[in-house]
Amino acid sequence: MKIAVCLKHIIGPPSSGLAGTGAPLRHSPNPLDLSAIEEALRLRAGSGGSEVVVVTAGPPQAELTLNRAIAMGADKAIRVWDEAMCGADSFFTAEVLCATLRATGFDLILCGSRSADTGSGIVGALLAEELELPLIAGALGLKYDERTNRISADKKLERGVRETYTTCLPAMVTIEHGPNEPRWYGAGWVHRLLKQKIERRDLRWLGVSFPAQSRRVEIVAVTPPRPRTKLGVNVASLSREEKLRMMFGQTRTSAGQVRASDRPEDAARKIKEHLDKWLG
Amino acid sequence: MARLLGQRPCAITVGGEGDSFATQLRGFGLEKLYVLDPRAAPQWTPETYAQAVTSVALRRKPKLLLFAATPLGSDAGARVAARLRTGFISECVDFAVEGERLCARKAVHGGEAHMTLRWLSPPPWIATVDLDALEAIEGANRCAPQVIEDQVTLEAPRTELVRRWKVDPRQLALGEASLVVGVGRPIIARAQELSRLKEAAESIGAVLGVSRPVTDAGLMPKESQIGMSGNWLAGDVYIACGISGSAYHMMAIHKVRHLIAVNIDRDAPIFKSAELAIVADLFELLPALGELSKTTA
Numbered sequence: 001m002k003i004a005v006c007l008k009h010i011i012g013p014p015s016s017g018l019a020g021t022g023a024p025l026r027h028s029p030n031p032l033d034l035s036a037i038e039e040a041l042r043l044r045a046g047s048g049g050s051e052v053v054v055v056t057a058g059p060p061q062a063e064l065t066l067n068r069a070i071a072m073g074a075d076k077a078i079r080v081w082d083e084a085m086c087g088a089d090s091f092f093t094a095e096v097l098c099a100t101l102r103a104t105g106f107d108l109i110l111c112g113s114r115s116a117d118t119g120s121g122i123v124g125a126l127l128a129e130e131l132e133l134p135l136i137a138g139a140l141g142l143k144y145d146e147r148t149n150r151i152s153a154d155k156k157l158e159r160g161v162r163e164t165y166t167t168c169l170p171a172m173v174t175i176e177h178g179p180n181e182p183r184w185y186g187a188g189w190v191h192r193l194l195k196q197k198i199e200r201r202d203l204r205w206l207g208v209s210f211p212a213q214s215r216r217v218e219i220v221a222v223t224p225p226r227p228r229t230k231l232g233v234n235v236a237s238l239s240r241e242e243k244l245r246m247m248f249g250q251t252r253t254s255a256g257q258v259r260a261s262d263r264p265e266d267a268a269r270k271i272k273e274h275l276d277k278w279l280g
Numbered sequence: 281m282a283r284l285l286g287q288r289p290c291a292i293t294v295g296g297e298g299d300s301f302a303t304q305l306r307g308f309g310l311e312k313l314y315v316l317d318p319r320a321a322p323q324w325t326p327e328t329y330a331q332a333v334t335s336v337a338l339r340r341k342p343k344l345l346l347f348a349a350t351p352l353g354s355d356a357g358a359r360v361a362a363r364l365r366t367g368f369i370s371e372c373v374d375f376a377v378e379g380e381r382l383c384a385r386k387a388v389h390g391g392e393a394h395m396t397l398r399w400l401s402p403p404p405w406i407a408t409v410d411l412d413a414l415e416a417i418e419g420a421n422r423c424a425p426q427v428i429e430d431q432v433t434l435e436a437p438r439t440e441l442v443r444r445w446k447v448d449p450r451q452l453a454l455g456e457a458s459l460v461v462g463v464g465r466p467i468i469a470r471a472q473e474l475s476r477l478k479e480a481a482e483s484i485g486a487v488l489g490v491s492r493p494v495t496d497a498g499l500m501p502k503e504s505q506i507g508m509s510g511n512w513l514a515g516d517v518y519i520a521c522g523i524s525g526s527a528y529h530m531m532a533i534h535k536v537r538h539l540i541a542v543n544i545d546r547d548a549p550i551f552k553s554a555e556l557a558i559v560a561d562l563f564e565l566l567p568a569l570g571e572l573s574k575t576t577a
Contacts, residue, residue: 012389012392013389013392013393090368091365114370116389116390117388117389118388118395119370119371119388120358120368120369120370121354121358121370122358122361122362122368122370124358125358125359125361125362126362128359128362129359129362129363134327134438134439135327135359135439136439137326137354137355137358137359138351138354138355152442155351156351156456157350157351157352158350158351159446159449159456159458160446160447160448160449160452160456160457160458161444161445161446161447162444162445162446162447163441163443163444164441164442164443164444165325165439165440165441165442166439166440166442167438167439167440168438215400216365216366216367216368216399216400216401217367217368217369217397217398217399217400217401218397218398218400219395219396219397219398220383220396220397220398221395221396222388222393222394222395222396223393223394223395223396224393224394225387225391225392225393225394226385226394264560264561264564264565264568265568265572267542267558267560267565267568268565268568268569268571268572269572270556270558271519271540271556271558271565271569272569272572272573272576274517274538274540274555274556275459275484275517278516278517278537278538279458279459279516279517
């Protein structure tokens with residue numbers, strides 16, 4: 001089985017408190033993509049003759065992420081980059097990744113369910129659409145059944161609900177942070193890092209040209225986070241205390257405070273009443 | 281939102297009980313409710329939902345399609361946007377109109393900054409909305425939305441839902457649990473009580489967490505720590521017992537919907553933000569609460 005893992009290299013702002021001080025930018029692999037590599041390596045260990053290929057579309061710094069993937073145990077690493085890709089949106093990134101994946105071949109494609117920076121979480125769906133693959137999004141862990149050539153994945157919903165999906169290979173699966181912690185380095189990592197070369201490709205090699213309709217969304221501004229406010233609340237009608245509460249990001253509306261300093265049984269009953277009301 | 285764009289709000293749902301659902305939605309200002317036949321798909325999964333919404337969107341040509349930023353909504357929303365090849369912005373916390381264009385604001389880099397984005401592609405624009413940023417407003421218009429039965433024909437799904445189950449609420453990680461009991465510093469001096477408190481928390485179906493001083497003292501593992509450097513809560517109710525409410529602790533629980541505080545100090549800062557403030561000894565109160573739910577259950 002050939003498993004391709006798509007990675008994103010994240011260049012983030014310096015740690016909080018250091019913004020605007022000229023501190024260096026933070027470089028890191030997208031954490032969920034590391035979980036995807038981990039799942040790929042586990043699948044490889046479970047079935048003989050498998051290969052894990054990691055792919056990224058990013059500038060030279062993105063090789064830091066590929067090196068981490070190689071150290072973890074990836075068999076092959078490919079980086080695609082072209083100056084034209086500066087400021088590319090998810091759609092173009094997905095197109096480039098598709099062309100690369102078609103060139104390398106695959107049975108299963110994995111990636112993190114979203115990136116930790118802008119995190120639109122659409123690249124997985126785009127890859128599946130473009131390559132006409134079935135998609136399982138937000139999988140916690142993967143199992144492969146060699147006999148039926150099917151893959152099954154657990155998915156996390158709200159309030160502890162889980163679902164298991166299965167689909168036939170070839171398939172696209174996006175990974176959510178699950179029970180399998182990504183390993184830091186795999187055995188023999190020094191040797192692998194010395195031996196393995198990262199393949200570098202550009203758009204001409206892939207036969208992809210920059211699309212005419214370049215972007216579907218554009219960035220207007222990046223601002224410091226504003227406290228949460230609720231949409232649709234008429235601010236003018238709030239009391240000063242409520243406005244302050246909202247400014248400090250407290251969206252809990254006070255249901256009137258109850259001070260019960262009586263016997264613990266009575267206090268417990270009071271809590272129980274509220275629990276029943278709030279938890280439904 | 282519709283007022284912002286000068287359009288009419290409509291909703292899409294699946295199910296046979298369209299009329300009763302429409303009655304429930306009365307007063308929320310919806311004009312139309314498209315009801316799909318639940319028999320259109322063998323299973324309703326993100327894949328089939330996305331196909332259904334796509335086909336309704338192609339026919340009805342909405343300006344904006346909103347999904348809730350829940351696991352299902354995010355999954356289906358991304359699929360619809362990929363299918364329609366149109367602009368997609370996830371987990372929006374605010375919207376604004378600039379001229380003809382719609383902007384949305386969302387948190388990026390794990391909440392360290394906010395980014396405002398603008399749709400450039402022709403409609404439908406697709407977004408998922410952070411549910412914490414919303415409040416249901418009941419308008420003056422008490423009309424129920426008009427129910428429109430819509431037919432969709434779907435392709436054969438390629439993913440299959442084989443099992444759906446619920447994890448025991450007490451086994452959940454703190455970040456996912458809907459009811460959490462947090463215990464603070466007083467437990468350090470009375471470590472022998474820990475198992476009793478655990479039992480009490482279990483009997484009300486809650487996950488037990490502790491504050492930083494307790495994990496630092498080595499009483500509980502790091503995984504059960506609630507705080508900026510531990511677990512961030514996002515559940516429905518948090519019962520903070522013997523926790524004064526340091527800024528680091530409060531930051532990590534700001535997403536919890538309802539806060540109950542229990543403390544013997546009637547001036548504990550946590551009482552300021554608690555909905556239910558109880559001046560009591562946690563070693564008496566928690567077991568009493570556990571007993572109470574055992575007898576009622």
